[in-house]
Amino acid sequence: MHAGVIVDADAPGLSQPYTYRVPDELSGAVFVGACVAVPFGGRDLVGYVVELSETAPEIAEIKDISAVIPDACGLNPPLIHLACWMSDYYLAPLAHSARAAVPEVMSATVSSAVRLLDPSKAASNSRNQRKIVELLGSLGGSADADTLRRRLRIDGFSPALRQLRSRGAVEVTRALELPKARPLIVRGLEAIDDEGIPEPDDIARRAPKQAAILRELSDSDAPVRQSEVIARVGSSTSPARALVRKGFARKVDMRLRRKPFESADFAEAKELTPTVEQAEALKMIGAGIEPGPPGTTLLFGITGSGKTEVYLRSIEKVLERGGTCISLVPEISLTTHLMDAYVSRFGDRIAILHSRLSTGERHDEWRRIESGEAKVVLGPRSAVFAPVGNLGLVVVDEEHEPSYKQENSPRYNARSAAEERARIEGASVVLGSATPAIETYHRALAGGINLTTLEKRIDDRPLPEVEIIDLREEFEAGRRSIFSGRLSEAIADRLSKREQVILFVNRRGFASLILCRTCGYTAQCSNCAVSMTLHAQTRLLRCHHCNASRPAPTECPSCGGPHVRQFGVGTERVEIEAKSAFPGANVIRMDSDTVTRKGAHARLLGEFGRGEADILVGTQMVAKGLDFPNVTLVGVVSADTSLHLPDFRAAERTFQLLTQVGGRAGRGDIPGEVVIQSFSPEHYAIQAAARRDYRSFYDEEIEFRRELGYPPFARLINAVSSDPVDGYAQSRIEEFAHRVRLHLGDSAEILGPSPAPLSKLKGLYRWHVLIKDRSADGDGVRHAVAEAHAEMPAASRAGLILDVDPQSML
Secondary structure (H helix, E strand, O other): OEEEEEEOOOOOOOOOOEEEEOOHHHOOOOOOOOEEEEEEOOEEEEEEEEEEEOOOOOOOOOOEOOEEOOOOOOOOHHHHHHHHHHHHHOOOOHHHHHHHOOOHHHOOEEEEEEEEOOHHHOOOOOHHHHHHHHHHHHOOOEEEHHHHHHHHOOOOHHHHHHHHHHOOOEEEEEEEEOOOOOOEEEEEEEEOOOOOOOOHHHHOOOOHHHHHHHHHHHHOOOOEEHHHHHHHHOOOOHHHHHHHHHOOEEEEEEEEOOOOOOHHHOOOOOOOOOOHHHHHHHHHHHHHHOOOOOOEEEEEEOOOOOHHHHHHHHHHHHHHOOOEEEEEOOOHHHHHHHHHHHHHHHHHHEEEOOOOOOHHHHHHHHHHHHHOOOOEEEEOHHHHHOOOOOEEEEEEEOOOOHHHEOOOOOOOEHHHHHHHHHHHHOOEEEEEEOOOOHHHHHHHHOOOOEEEEEOOOHHHOOOOEEEEEEHHHHHHOOOOOOOOHHHHHHHHHHHHOOOEEEEEOOOOOOEOEEEEOOOOOEOEOOOOOOEOEEEOOOOEEEOOOOOOEEEOOOOOOOOOOOOEEEEOOOHHHHHHHHHHHOOOOOEEEEOOOOOOOOOHHHHHHHHHHOOOOOEEEEOHHHOOOOOOOOEEEEEEOOOOOOOOOOOOOHHHHHHHHHHHHHOOOOOOOOOOEEEEEEOOOOOHHHHHHHHOOHHHHHHHHHHHHHHHOOOOOOEEEEEEEEEOOHHHHHHHHHHHHHHHHHHHOOOOEEEEEEEEEEEEEOOEEEEEEEEEEOOOOOHHHHHHHHHHHHHOOHHHHOOEEEEEOOOOOO
16 A cells, blocks of 8 residues: 655655555554654655555655654545645645644654764764764763754754764664644543442531532532532542542543633523525525535625624524534634624534634644534634534635735635635635625626625614815824824714724834934834834834834934934824823723733723723724724724835725724714724725725726736736845846746736835845736646746745735735
């Protein structure tokens, strides 16, 4: 028996499975999807079996699988197909795609231990061998091979180690390091069911604590955790041990679930009657859930129209038919907020997956999904790989969000991955949004996917009134506050009525840059081609790309002048000025600086939801998904933050953010209002957002895309070359662009090479070339780009990034 194995290695060019022989002693343990250890490049690596065959390809040497790794997370067949599709479509190594589908805490690794046997057997003419021997001696004669490699940083480490081993100077042994996460096993107790066991009342007079514990155990249908039962009766461990010694109870090992939420914390689901529009949407979605061909449906619903209720009822229908569901959300913060609705509806049938869970919580949730105990999975983009069986529906909430795009290899879009997984498993997909991506809406209008709309808010609540404030006029009138006169009046009015306010600015920190008015100096990050942001609370300048920081100067570092001023607005400044302007209000801030600790999202949203805070200041974390009935005013402090970025999606992002954040107002019984402050109030994206007129924005934006050949009228591949030396980055991308042109000829438009809009990032200079494919299917151009990439030298490929369907051009 032979196995095709995806090897978890970062070596360039690993786009196909490798063939290994299944030894007789493992023949019953190796299966498709199994996690195994295989010899590769002189050491054992982790791999995933993707196929089994009785025949083998005609190759010189086929090595044996070393071991099957117990307790590691494997891949089921649909996930194997999805990983292979991602590797092909996104031009990513197959190992990267498989790695994306396996949670890090549940993957195993293989370690190599090196032990010094006889230093004298090292070759005297090999400097590398001598260095390895010397370091081993200083470390007590043994060390992990990776530690040696990392400490020495020498070329030719692996050959030198092999030579030492063949000469008998060292011994190398390999061991499997099992997954970091383990089941939580605790001590439990259970009563022994035997006629000879006395009743608790019979022993209460002589041993009241023993009787109390025995009574608790007898009343339980299952074993009880020992620490829990003795705490419940107010006892020490001695009475419990006495019960075991007397044969009245027995010790048992209990597998305890580490829950990311407690069902008791959530209210029971309310019975809601679907609106006419919701009923029509459910009918269309249900057609793909009932026996018949599954389909993809765009649920285009304005903010507050009840899209979540449509999701929940659609999921219920799938569960009634014995299926499972995955529900994707773009932000971890939304996962936290939506848990209330999902847990109240589905209880312990739901599993939560996201990166803020502890190692143990992620392990337990994954195993619950894998075993079939959990039927509904809620989480951000990585939840698309949840190992559910019998998948019936995938929901992609806020499908337009750029956070569904993975920034590292494989650079997949979870929306596309969700549709592909649904296709593989015969499931339906619901794409929901109040502001659909241009490409998605274009598909719907063309009939490529179904379209259903929700045009009214629940209970016919009115949409908030929107007012645009021209900040140029405010500046000319001499008003220097970040709050216009109109916004200040509106905030004061709502606070006087004990209503709540959300203030949105899509930039964290205090000021976006500092500038010397004498010589023009600005604080630039030495690693990135951007200005550093001032954080007033810590008095630090910080780069929001590489996180480098340094103390903020009080005088100009260039000319020594005192006229260093702060420009731009961030959430920290808005929070400070709101507290100053409205001293009686309780102001809280929600951005990536304030939610670093586990549970911070839920804590801040809980405070605001309970009315313990009057004003919530935040970035895009507060722009979507939140439903607070007492919020009657949303103030957009600056609508221009994303409008003028060098990205063809800038107008779309601005329209979506403004529409989404404006939709947080007036979701209760009190009508809401939105005040948008802008230096570009006449821009069509801002005007359309103020009218909540998606169609007029779409009509103007689609003509811009058509004229310039951007999606949906072309597929894009952005190739980026990065290097510590600017000239190397440029020459590499020029060579790659030349090879691409040789392969494609005139079949695609190639723009560049040119410096990337963000020309330096984290110490690396960046050049890029943009490939526009206007063909019908795109496979030919994509595969030609892959061939050109494969022809590049291995060292050059390491500095090239291929981003298929990029969501950002920065």
